Amino acid sequence: MTSAPDAFWFVQADAKGEITDYGNVYSVDELLLQEEGTGRPVYACEELPNMQGFYVSGTEVLIRPTFDIEPAIDLTVGESLTLDGLPDRVTLTMDGETIELTGGELTLEPDMPAVYSLTFEAFPFMPCTTKVTVHAA
Incomplete structure (x- = not known):
């Protein structure tokens, strides 16, 4: 055989x-x-x-590389969050709205409590989704 x-x-x-x-x-x-x-x-x-x-x-x-972003992030109104080390060009979808980011950095400065879903895409990176929960101060 x-x-x-x-x-x-x-x-x-x-x-x-x-x-x-x-x-x-x-x-x-x-x-x-x-x-x-x-x-x-x-x-x-x-x-x-x-x-x-x-x-x-x-x-x-x-x-394929992965984004270095936590799957869940908690903030308090008044705090800011900077995500750096992103690829130079990233497509960001936040709660259904899509924008193009450049420069390798995103800063969030929420002014009211909310929960956001952020999806980052930049081939060849694997897409990444994180949930940002903003709590009242």
């Missing part, structure tokens, strides 16, 4: 590096046919647990 041949795992990505296709083939010829059939480069990789957690940079398949 013989075992099946080892598979070659591959990904294909768009111009940003976002993985659009992931699979395996059993020969280099099949790998070349995949590239030829789609017109996009094929990048060899190890077997991945999921496509969403990885991206292509140059010719490498890398783990």
Whole structure:
């Protein structure tokens, strides 16, 4: 009894590096046919647990970085919160309203009690959502 041949795992990505296709083939010829059939480069990789957690940079398949933001933040009216170390360009969605941030920093200065949901997106970073609860002074 013989075992099946080892598979070659591959990904294909768009111009940003976002993985659009992931699979395996059993020969280099099949790998070349995949590239030829789609017109996009094929990048060899190890077997991945999921496509969403990885991206292509140059010719490498890398783990997507994460934002360094707590999932829940508590503030009191009158306090300010500065989130720095963000990528230079970030899409921020706050309670359904979307804005583009630049400069790598966001400062919040809430003036009334409320609960906000903030979602940060900046490929190749994984999207991040945090809940900001502002308490009365």
